Amino acid sequence: MSTLNILLAGFGGQGILFLGKMAAYAGLMDNRQITWLPSYGPEMRGGTANCSVCISDDLIGSPLVINPDILVAMNLPSLEKFIDKVVPGGTVLVDCSIIDKKVHREDINVFYVPATRLAADNGLPGLANMIMLGKMLKETKFCTENALEEALLKCVPPRKADMMELNRKALKIGSEL
Amino acid sequence: MAKVLMKGNEALAEAAIMAGCRHFFGYPITPQTELAAYMAKKMPKIGGVYLQAESEIAAINMVLGASAAGKRAMTSSSSPGISLKSEGISYIAGSDLPAVIVNVQRGGPGLGGIQPSQADYWQATRATGHGDFHLMVYAPSTVQEMTDLVALAFDNADKYRMPVMILSDGMLGQMMEPVELKTANATDCPIEKPWAACGHRNSRPHNVINSLYLTPQALEELVKKRYEKYEVIKKEEQMADEYLTDDADIILVAYGASSRICRTAVNTARKEGIKAGLIRPITLWPYPAKYIEKHIAHAKAFLCVEMSMGQMVDDVRLCVNGRKPVAFYGRTGGIIPAPDEVLNEIRKLTGGVK
Amino acid sequence: MAVVFQKPQALLDVPFTYCPGCTHGIIHRLVAETIDELGIEGHTVGVAPVGCSVMNYNFFACDMVQAPHGRAPAVATGLKRAIPENIVFTYQGDGDLAAIGTAETVHAAVRGENITVVFVNNAIYGMTGGQMAPTSLPNQVTQTTPYGRDTSYSGHPIRVCEMLATLEGTALAQRVSVDNVKNVQNAKKAIKKAFTYQIEKRGFSIVEVLSTCPTNWGLDAQESLQWLRDNMIPYYPLGVYKDVGGTTK
Incomplete structure (x- = not known):
């Protein structure tokens, strides 16, 4: 299989980089090559955050994702900035509790996920990112389910062990949508 | 592990600690700050020194001091900060002191930008400060190599008593990749340093660490001796990685971040039937000339790709010396070239013919 | 026969290269006597500056490191942090310490860096041939202030001890002179105190020594000492500006 290019984008504070780290670790747990590249510098503090994740069976060239196979958009500027870059046949996940705009491309698969609202409704503040990740797993099978669970063990530090169950719950909500 | x-x-940073570095002197600058922050977190727990200096100038001179005392010392910065360190690097070279300097390059000149760049190649390989001297320069292209080369950098800095630079960039500094940390020397002074200014303990004549020689003959003699050492290094220490070069018509030459993009472009070109290959210099000084030399006979053309307006291409041309055409493609200002752009350049060189 | 005067052990048996009448020699001797009396030569490392005393690594018997211009306090910081049990001193002139190296000087004091600075203030750049220093006096004629230092144009002289005395990390800031026997004896006491404070880990200590430059002042040795008394001491009053163990002036 060739390289899977994933682009995750949204506001700072939505856990975009963490979402990317989870996806990257899941790839690693599946014994695949991975890269994770964040946007950095003042733009991070100015509001937008995005993160490129590549998962591949071969050595990865550029870790910068220009044309994603998978786009997760968690705010409108991110959707508008990247929607035309998605490869034909690609997958787009839109947090429709934040973005009320529809995607007009016919050649890609778009899923509208009310992740932020679902997180709030289920007492999972700040875990809309994990709901999106659960949905991403279901629709793209970018990693194995077991790898995602192992990634969680790697990414949630022991001092935040209480967060583990909440993250699992959020992933489950996403994967059952 | x-x-x-x-x-x-x-x-x-972790690899440097594993290589025995216990003295780090830094100053914040994007995109290298995580390195200093990591040191600030770790060093106090292992009895090491992390000190935030008042400037890059002070930081490199603290490295000079710690190294003069015989310790493995390091500093890191990004492009504008390396300019400030240049003075100290020249003194370190002129005093025959080991040191490791990391440059996580960003766009320039001036304050430039903060996105990845390779525009400090000339500075690293030609003129990191005044005077006749060289640094050894290592150019990692993966996070794994960022760690593997730092141990080698410390070892060679000690072995040859000279400053060694890790020339990285914002992309490699900021990205995450899987990495296996290999245990290296755990001591901060793995080899004897009888020259160190660590206090003579009334047991030997005083040691002097110095770069001042007011007699021209004495200075010339010393510099020439240093250049004899450089010749040994040129023979012994060239490193490069080759990819699909054996039968290649078009040989790309790229280091660090841009070499990764070139590898992708080479793969795509091969699928199109173009015999492309890649030489990836790992040492930028000494320049891995012997790796280029062995392909000059069969290659039809070379293509140097950099995240700059063309700096390393000078060295490629010096190696090829007019025997084959050497083309250049670069993006600058913090832009990472896309594999397709490089592929187009490869196609141009082959005249579209397979 | 009792020996009443001899070369300190901490000075090597080589002739100084300083101009006749220059007081660097006296100041070197005071530092060396201090090292001898405290018995610290074996674990002392000195840092030479850029300026007239650049080659003092040829004179002091302890280990020596020559620093880039102005960077001696940063180099000393590296040396001290690497081996904290060593005694580290810098020996710097006014251009080195108070012009190009102001940041390094101030921040070493800010950190309370446990080093000793011997600051030789002769109000001129000596080695380069007599240009204006940050401590050149108002109206002082130098090669680069041929009509006298115009303070409205070139700024005012820096009073280093007064400035550094304001910093928490400074343990000792004292100005002395070596223009007569009594002052030489006081200077010795101050230098010894500064080294002692370092041994006691009390922080940054600086002794500013008013010094002469007969060659570039265009005076003979005697006239130079008189010029120092008449012009420098009134602008740079001698005294203790900060002493964590004593009284602040």
Whole structure:
């Protein structure tokens, strides 16, 4: 299989980089090559955050994702900035509790996920990112389910062990949508 | 040891500690700050020194001091900060002191930008300060290499008593990749340093660390001796990685971040039937001339790709010396070239013919 | 026969290269006597500056490191942090310490860096041939202030001890002179105190020594000492500006 290019984008504070780290670790747990590249510098503090994740069976060239196979958009500027870059046949996940705009491309698969609202409704503040990740797993099978669970063990530090169950719950909500 | 995901900057810092570095002097600058922050967190727990200096100038001179005392010392910065360190690097070279300097390059000149760049090649290989001298320069292209090369950098800095630079960039510094940290020397002074100014303890004549020689003959003699050492290094220490070069018509030459993009472009070109290959210099000084030399006979053309307006291409041309055409493609200002752009250049060189 | 005067052990048996009448020699001797009396030569490392005393690594018997211009306090910081049990001193002139190296000087003091700075203030750049220093006096004629230092144009002289005395990390800031026997004896006491404070880990200590430059002042040795008394001491009053163990002036 060739390289899977994933682009995750949204506001700072939505856990975009963490979402990317989870996806990257899941790839690693599946014994695949991975890269994770964040946007950095003042733009991070100015509001937008995005993160490129590549998962591949071969050595990865550029870790910068220009044309994603998978786009997760968690705010409108991110959707508008990247929607035309998605490869034909690609997958787009839109947090429709934040973005009320529809995607007009016919050649890609778009899923509208009310992740932020679902997180709030289920007492999972700040875990809309994990709901999106659960949905991403279901629709793209970018990693194995077991790898995602192992990634969680790697990414949630022991001092935040209480967060583990909440993250699992959020992933489950996403994967059952 | 299992692979872990780490940012290049943090992995390099951890590897430096594993290589015995216990003295780090820094100053904040994007995109290398994670390296200093990692040191600030770790050093106090292992009895090491992390000190935030008042400037890059002070930081490199603290490295000079710690190294003069015989310790493995390091500093890191990004492009504008390396300009400030140049003075100290020249003194370190002129005093025959080991030191490791990390440059996580960003766009320039001036304050430039903060996105990845390779525009400090000339500075690293030609003129990191005044005078006749060289640094050894290593150019990692993966997070794993960021860690592997730092141990080698410390070892060679000690072995040859000279400053060694890790020339990285914002992309490698900021990105995470799986990395396996290999245990290296755990001591901060793995070899004897009888020259160190560590206090003579009334047991030997005083040691002097110095770069001042007011007699021209004495200075010339010393510099020439240093250049004899450089010749040994040129023979012994050239490093490069080759990819699909054996039968290649078009040989790309690229280091660090841009070499990764070139590898992708080479793969795509091969699928199109173009015999492309890649030489990836790992040492930028000494320049891995012998790796280029062995392909000059069969290659039809060379293509140097950099995240600059064309700096390393000078060295490629010096190696090829007019025997084959050498083309250049670059993006600058913090832009990472896309594999398709490089592929187009490869196609141009082959005249579209397979 | 009792020996009443001899070369300190901490000075090597080589002739100084300083100009006749220059007081660097006296100041070197005071530092060396201090090292001898405290018995610290074996674990002392000195840092030479850029300026007239650049080659003092040829004179002091302890280990020596020559620093880039102005960077001696940063180099000393590296040396001290690497081996904290060593005694580290810098020996710097006014251009080195108070012009190009102001940041390094101030921040070493800010950190309370446990080093000793011997600051030789002769109000001129000596080695380069007599240009204006940050401590050149108002109206002082130098090669680069041929009509006298115009303070409205070139700024005012820096009073280093007064400035550094304001910093928490400074343990000792004292100005002395070596223009007569009594002052030489006081200077010795101050230098010894500064080294002692370092041994006691009390922080940054600086002794500013008013010094002469007969060659570039265009005076003979005697006239130079008189010029120092008449012009420098009134602008740079001698005294203790900060002493964590004593009284602040």
